[in-house]
Amino acid sequence: MSARDAILSRLKSTAPGPIEAEAAALLTAPERPAVDESALEAEFLARLALPSVNASHDVIAAMADLPAAIARYLEGQGEHLTLYLPPDPRLATCDWTGFTLHESAAPDEAATLAIARKGIAETGSLVFETSPQAPMLPNFLTLHHIVLLAVKDIAPYLEDAPLPGVQPRAHYWVTGVSGTTDIEGSYVRGAHGPRFLHVILLRD
Amino acid sequence: MSSFTAKADTATFKERTDAALADRILKVAVERTAGTAETKRGIAVAAFPDFDAARDRAAAIKDHVVAHLGHYLEMFEANAVAAGAKVHWASTADEACKIVIDLCKAANAKSVARSKSMLGEEIGLPHALAEAGIGRVETDLAEHIIQLADERPSHIIWPAMHKTREQVSALFKAKHRSPHEEETIAAMAESARRQLRGEMLGADVGISGANFLIAYTGAICTVTNEGNAELSLVPPRVHIVTAGIEKIVPSMPHAVHMLRMLARSATGAALTQYTTFYTGPKRPGDRDGPEEMHIVLVDNGRTKMREEGLAEMLRCIRCGACMNHCVVFRQIGGHAYGGTYPGPMGSVLTPVFDGLPQSRDLAHACTLNGKCQEVCPVRIPLPTLLKGWREKSWREGLEPTSMRVGLGVWAWVASRPALYRFGTGIAVRAMRLLGRKGWIDRLPLAGGWTQYRDMPRPAAQTFMAQYNKERRK
Numbered sequence A: 001m002s003a004r005d006a007i008l009s010r011l012k013s014t015a016p017g018p019i020e021a022e023a024a025a026l027l028t029a030p031e032r033p034a035v036d037e038s039a040l041e042a043e044f045l046a047r048l049a050l051p052s053v054n055a056s057h058d059v060i061a062a063m064a065d066l067p068a069a070i071a072r073y074l075e076g077q078g079e080h081l082t083l084y085l086p087p088d089p090r091l092a093t094c095d096w097t098g099f100t101l102h103e104s105a106a107p108d109e110a111a112t113l114a115i116a117r118k119g120i121a122e123t124g125s126l127v128f129e130t131s132p133q134a135p136m137l138p139n140f141l142t143l144h145h146i147v148l149l150a151v152k153d154i155a156p157y158l159e160d161a162p163l164p165g166v167q168p169r170a171h172y173w174v175t176g177v178s179g180t181t182d183i184e185g186s187y188v189r190g191a192h193g194p195r196f197l198h199v200i201l202l203r204d
Numbered sequence B: 001m002s003s004f005t006a007k008a009d010t011a012t013f014k015e016r017t018d019a020a021l022a023d024r025i026l027k028v029a030v031e032r033t034a035g036t037a038e039t040k041r042g043i044a045v046a047a048f049p050d051f052d053a054a055r056d057r058a059a060a061i062k063d064h065v066v067a068h069l070g071h072y073l074e075m076f077e078a079n080a081v082a083a084g085a086k087v088h089w090a091s092t093a094d095e096a097c098k099i100v101i102d103l104c105k106a107a108n109a110k111s112v113a114r115s116k117s118m119l120g121e122e123i124g125l126p127h128a129l130a131e132a133g134i135g136r137v138e139t140d141l142a143e144h145i146i147q148l149a150d151e152r153p154s155h156i157i158w159p160a161m162h163k164t165r166e167q168v169s170a171l172f173k174a175k176h177r178s179p180h181e182e183e184t185i186a187a188m189a190e191s192a193r194r195q196l197r198g199e200m201l202g203a204d205v206g207i208s209g210a211n212f213l214i215a216y217t218g219a220i221c222t223v224t225n226e227g228n229a230e231l232s233l234v235p236p237r238v239h240i241v242t243a244g245i246e247k248i249v250p251s252m253p254h255a256v257h258m259l260r261m262l263a264r265s266a267t268g269a270a271l272t273q274y275t276t277f278y279t280g281p282k283r284p285g286d287r288d289g290p291e292e293m294h295i296v297l298v299d300n301g302r303t304k305m306r307e308e309g310l311a312e313m314l315r316c317i318r319c320g321a322c323m324n325h326c327v328v329f330r331q332i333g334g335h336a337y338g339g340t341y342p343g344p345m346g347s348v349l350t351p352v353f354d355g356l357p358q359s360r361d362l363a364h365a366c367t368l369n370g371k372c373q374e375v376c377p378v379r380i381p382l383p384t385l386l387k388g389w390r391e392k393s394w395r396e397g398l399e400p401t402s403m404r405v406g407l408g409v410w411a412w413v414a415s416r417p418a419l420y421r422f423g424t425g426i427a428v429r430a431m432r433l434l435g436r437k438g439w440i441d442r443l444p445l446a447g448g449w450t451q452y453r454d455m456p457r458p459a460a461q462t463f464m465a466q467y468n469k470e471r472r473k
């Protein structure tokens, strides 16, 4: 007998069905942190500022203001205007004069821009999916992770994060920077990946 | 290196415990991390609306999955395969290792990047890779530390909890290409970052565990604070996942509930920094990601646990709260337990993997104070399960003769009230003679007990003698 058959033959259901209805019933009114749904932006920003998330933020009124906001941030950090941009057509409309743009991320890339599909107010998380326009690795190689998020895309709870239907190859939530407490429980930022997370909110 | 870690694999439980108790550095190191974890969890749980109800729900979700485990595994398999992943099944640890090694060989792998997985430790994957001559890069910082020190994890969340900063510093200075100069923890972490970045990007295969398997979508979920899982799993050509069959949850919202419980119970955070769901390999047009994704579903005793009264243990989400709050773990650290998993949950699991004759001491080392059960996010009745192992050990005649004879004599005397009262009366008087300033610090025949503890000097008479005297008044 194959291992598969050996395992499955011992795992017959020990309770009556209907299984799907029972699974759905387990999700009724889940306990979760309270989020004021009438003030999602404020709730999101409050979580973003928590020590565990430790992100800075800026606000812009239009896509055209994005390069200036990124320049402001990088100059404030004492970094050159060098940036990895994902091949996302929404970014092609911006004027990147003054920037050195990278089409692929170097192993020690200083700054990377990514567009979040959603922000989650409950935790201050940023939600991403992989696609030909959105590679994943640059967001982990970089020292400064810069994320564009439209205010209209802020949702209250983590349950709002996943896409319905067929799943992308990777769906991921970023809730802070790469950190570790592995040496004597003491917190260090920038363990392997980003040391800084900067969110630019688009209030279009 | 702590004095006891070197002999952890050969010594008896008592020898390991004696060495651990005598190791002052170890106690400081364990206390620093577990103490912080306990405080942070307390704050997070107090801030959560009705954490107790959330624990009931988490337990119910896991019980539902365990009751219908076959159904969900088949559903997970079908969805993962539809997304392009290959699913493998392993009944035993050896089978699982063989599958992984064969996959690595087929990929011509010279080096693999590993993202911390307790299941990997459980099945002995590091050892199997070494035997096959395949280089292994441990990418979690703590796993990197213990790989350099050639030790085993001492905690399931902080595997290098037993190491002080001074020990880590010495290790990095001896083994890193360009080690830190400044003696700070930040500089040490930076040294590891420099060392590991290139090794991760150059690996041929990435190996991870899974915190959750999502049946409805076929996704596997990893959580890390370091981002090392993503850096280990996205660049290589092949991603291999090894996961225990109990890791299933039905859907994403079920996973969300479990993630809320996991992060708060483990570190006191609302969520881990990086939470990723991988569904199959790279898609057409994707610029990164592995070309192959393999998922090895591992039984290794789990179906047996489900059949033989340990189904509740299959709820475990490996958060580590039970050990952080355990008075015994806080005294002896993780290595003294001798198995892959330490602390209360390890004391329940180790007899499953290593056999009860080798590990019966673990259940006896528990004080049954119930703290582990109080903090467990999925309400596993750990003390009850440990008592189950004690009873089984007794039934199977595994207890030493001295214990069996001693208890037999006690039972004979205890069933004769007059003799029992006479005996305890003498014992009380004898113990009072040994007490100084209200405390007994040495007791004949109980040196093991009083070596690390003092006992209050007993009252002049036994409780029964005082009670009878009061009644006669």
Ligand code: SF4
Binding pocket: B265, B315, B316, B317, B318, B319, B320, B321, B322, B323, B345, B372, B375, B376, B377, B378, B379, B380
């Ligand atoms: S037994 Fe409970 S507290 Fe211990 S690791 Fe498992 S889930 Fe966490």
